[in-house]
Every structure is written in structure tokens, then in C-alpha cells.
Amino acid sequence: MNLLLGVTGGIAAYRAAELVSLAVKSGHTVRVILTANAARFVGPVTFEALSGHKVMVDTFADALDHVNWAKWASVAVVAPASANVLGKLACGLADDALSTTLMALPRGRKVVLAPAMNTEMWLNPVVVRNLRWLDELGRFPVVAPTEKRLACGDVGPGGLAEPADILAAAEAAVD
Numbered sequence: 001m002n003l004l005l006g007v008t009g010g011i012a013a014y015r016a017a018e019l020v021s022l023a024v025k026s027g028h029t030v031r032v033i034l035t036a037n038a039a040r041f042v043g044p045v046t047f048e049a050l051s052g053h054k055v056m057v058d059t060f061a062d063a064l065d066h067v068n069w070a071k072w073a074s075v076a077v078v079a080p081a082s083a084n085v086l087g088k089l090a091c092g093l094a095d096d097a098l099s100t101t102l103m104a105l106p107r108g109r110k111v112v113l114a115p116a117m118n119t120e121m122w123l124n125p126v127v128v129r130n131l132r133w134l135d136e137l138g139r140f141p142v143v144a145p146t147e148k149r150l151a152c153g154d155v156g157p158g159g160l161a162e163p164a165d166i167l168a169a170a171e172a173a174v175d
Helices: 013-025 044-051 065-072 083-091 097-103 119-123 125-137 163-173
Strands: 002-007 029-034 075-081 111-115 146-149 155-159
Touching (some): 002 065, 002 097, 013 044, 013 075, 013 163, 029 065, 065 097, 075 097, 083 097, 083 111, 083 125, 111 125, 119 155
Parallel strands (some): 075 111
């Protein structure tokens, strides 16, 4: 399986490294796209070392990378998926390397979403609506966040699902 992993900004970004490691150990090929905010939490070098491939951060470092990577992917995963990226996907916005590549995915390819955010953000009616809109498209399976003590100190839903569960959802999403 060719797994395209999008990592968005948030404290849970460090757990995406574990997801890459698990996927590679399972025999999958992984390419990673970091949003600018994700790169503030975990740098590209970490993901390059774990995946064995260059990491995309800049949309226009190579003008066609976003299209080529989209065609290459068997499945895409966004982990952690921030409220911001959920809103972009729900509204069809493509203004960075990750959202542009996801928009270029061939029809029928799944994008597994593993949200992680503060409980109030997760329960915000706009986020709930965006997830409903994405669900209606039939292309965006969600691996729900866990309930736990979050980095901000709050206790509730919003923690990133276990990387093994995210990988299992990606494997199940491949047509």
C-alpha cells in the first residue's frame, strides 16, 4: 500500500511518527506531507528518517509534486487532523501542500481522518457540521479521537486515536 500521510499542527503531531514507523514495519511505503504548523512540532528530518522518503512542506518546491503524490497514493491519512484541515476539506479549500494534494487525489481514493484537538474544538458545532459534510461525501472515514487528559489539561474527547487503529483504518480503506 502507498500511504500518503498528512500531518497537521498540534501537539499530537509527534504521534504521527509512530504511525509512519508502524506502516513501514508492516511493509507499506509512506510519504509524508507536513503543514507549516506541523513542522513547528516535529521536523521533516524525523519523518524522512522513518519513511525513507523526502517530506513535502512547500506546495511549490516542485510544481507537480502535489499531483504526482496524489496519483501515487493508494490511500491518504490525515493524522492528526486539526479543526483547520477539516474545515478546508469540507469547503474545498486548497491553500497549502497538504490540502492541494488532497484535492488532487483521484476520485474514489479514501482520505482517513484521525482528528485530534481540544474537547471544545471537537464539540464545536462548526467542526461537527464539517465532519457531517465530509461523511456525506463517502470518501472520508473517521477514526474518532479518544477521551483522555489532553495536553491543555482538559479531560474529554480529542486525543489522537492509537496509531495502530489509524493504520488499520487506512488498510481497510484501500479499494
